Amino acid sequence: MSALAALVRAYERMAARGEVPAFGFSQEKIGFLICLDATGMPVGAPIDLRQGTGNRRVAGLMAVPQPGKRTSAIAPNFLWDKTAYTLGVTAGAGRRVAQEHEAFAQRHRAWLGGSDDAGLRAFLGFIAWWRPPLFAELGWPQEMMDHNVVFALDRDRAAGLHLHDRPAAREAWARLCLSDDRPQGLCLITGRRGPVARLHPTIKGVWGAQSSGASIVSFNLDAFTSYGHEQGDNAPISEAAAFAYCTALNHFLEPDSGHRIQIGDASTVFWAEAEDSAAAAAAEAFTASVFGLDDTAGTPAGTAALEAFATGALRAVPEGVRLHVIGLAPNAARLSLRFYVQEDFAVILHRFAAHHARLRILPGPKDAAPSMWRLLVETAVLRKSENIQPNLAGEWMRAILTGAPYPLTLLSSLITRLRADHDVNALRVAILKSILIKNFRMEAPMSLDHACKDSGYLLGRLFAVYEQIQLAALGPGLHATVKDKFYGTASAQPRKVFPYIDSSAVNHLARVGKHNPARRFDFERQIGGIMELMAPGENPFPVSLPDRSQALFALGYYHQRHDAIHAPADMPFAEAAE
Structure with missing residues (x-):
């Protein structure tokens, strides 16, 4: 099943439950309501439909006749529009406001001229009476300008019935929707x-x-067309299907829909499909808790649920549920589908639980449930979202959901950041560990592994010990440690710097031993233990390390540094003792 077909099916289910507008209607932001009497005269001041308080008031969504696409053409909407069209007033320059308002009036006289409905006749009376200067004469609020406006008979206001909701208006709109003599197609x-x-x-x-929106399917250049077809004829999709998939996708993309999450530059939506609507709703709620709908934080409840699922403690997973996940990203005037995954809910849950397990490391990050966004910013310069490498978010999420290897750009991006800023933190090391396990089929350790003989891991451990020796000798107030000076070179070209660091460590050890022989012995024991694990008869410091070994270097450094090697409180640093 294609992504668009799945969205059409989702629309049909939501339409049956009354969650999305019917064909020909769409959810639009409406700011004000003008009430009319039977003759078309306004009753009182316009009613503010916005929600919130003060300057933070925002227009809410309302199902109205679907607007047409506007580029440079003047195209009035049916029985609603912004004030430039409906009232002929705007807060901006308004170079063609008069033409827009005149087109709105003329089109509605043509559309509704033969109607005998009381509400539609009242509307025709209003547009015949209205003049733009009346806006100021009546003292209508300036903040109303440029908001979308709807109309209603005053006697119908209590029932919440607007003019576009009246049966006669719906019949007129249906005729307009079908009046376009479009060719029939499959x-x-x-x-x-x-x-x-x-x-x-x-x-x-x-x-x-x-x-203003973008399109998934569009043909605006001759190079995109074939066999003389124009626009949508190149990929024939019925008007009903086009409306259905767009309405469903717009519904899922709403900020509070509970179906979307922002992952880098990929706006990701998900929904569940099942014969049992309750099972589908439960799967969607579970997925939302696992993904974490907040960009900056994960959900501990979702993490706990994943761990319970992975260990077999969670068995109440809905059956017969299929999960759909789509990642969308902007591409000039169009949208590109970064990924589309449809799979049994339990299968995707298993893959996500495995991904979560691969990220586990000790000691762990402060945030026990980091979101995808929180992980991705670790790959970006200055940890800014706009600096996340394009396509990385979509490729990583697709790999997680399909069980495919992670993108290697994730590994190279992290190594670049580590060599640039030397911040070897839990999140970065956790991602590196997950790449080693998934892509290189390695058993990367979760915590310090005294038996691991990989040269990259051992060199990382040794580098951490050298740093601890330096801090023990010179105190924690150093402006730059060996990590700040040499981490990038040590992790990529060990032979260039390790001999120098080793010779410096001899002097530092002598300084430590002068005041604390036991601690010096402990450091020497650690260095000896690491060196014994290295391959005998070979130079312990290779000329260069590949990316995989650089990832292990970071892992070894992180584990060794957090192995709780600290001087007791009554054992001052050498410099302080002097």
Whole structure:
């Protein structure tokens, strides 16, 4: 099943439950309501429909007749629009406001001229009476300008019935939707014949895309067309199917939908499909807790659930549920599908639990449940979201969900950051450990492994011991330790710096031994234990280390540094003792 077909099926299920608007309607932000009497005269001031307080008031969503695509053309909406169209006023320069308002009035006179419905007749009376200067004369609020406006008969306001909700208005809108003499074709999504959509509705809410929306399917250049077809005829999708998949996707992309998470530049949505709607809802709630819908923090409850699932303690996993996950990213005026995964819910859960287990390390990070965003920023310069490498988020998430190897750009990005800023923290080491296990089939240790003989891991341990010796000799107030000066070179080209660091450590050990012989002996014992594990008869410091060994270097350094080797409180540093 394709991603668009799955979205159409999701729309049909949501439409049956009344969660999404019917065909020809869409959820739009509506700021104000104008009430009319039977003659079309406004009753009182416009009603503010925005939510919130003060300057933070925002327009809520309302199901209204679907707007057409606007580029440079003037295209009024049916029975609603922004104030430039409906009232002829705007807060901006408004170079063509008069033409927009005139087009709004003329189109509605043509659309509704033969109607005998009381509400539609009242609306025609209003547009015949209204003049833009009346906005100031009536004292209507300036903050209303440029918001979307709907209309209602005053007697219907209590029932929440707007003009576009009246049966006569819906019938008129249905005729307008079907009046376009589009050629019939076989829909590639549903397999049914119907009018082919020339232009598809826009998708809104994708991070980085145009605020007015972008398209998944569009043909705006001759190079994209074939056999003389125009626009949507190149990929025939019926108007009903195009509306369905766009409406479902827009619904999932809403900030509070509970179906989206931002992973790098990939706006990711997910939903579950099952015969039992309760089972699907339970799977979606579980997935939300596992993914973590907050960009900056994970969910400890989701982490605990994953661990319970991995150990077999969690058995109440819904059966017969299929999970769909789509990653969207902006690509100029279009949207690209970074990945689409559809799989049995239990299978995806198992893969995510395995990924979570691969990230486990001791000592762990402060945040016990880091989100994907929190992990990805560790690969970025200055830990800024905009510096995350393009495609990395989508490729990593797709690898997790499908069980494929992780992208090697993840490894190279982390190694680059470690060599640049020398911040060997728990999150970075956890990611490196997971790559070693997944991509290189290695048994990377979770905590300090005294038996591991890999040269990269041993050199990382040795480097950490050298740093501890330096700190014990000179005190913690150093502006730059051996890590700050030599980590990048030591992890990539050990032979260049390790001999120098080793000779410096001899002097530092002498300083430590002068005041604390027991601690000097402990350091020497550690160095000897590490050196004994290295391959005999070979230079312990290779000319260079490949990426895999550099990852092990970081892992060994992290484990050794956190092995709780500290001087007792009554045992001052050598410099302080002097």
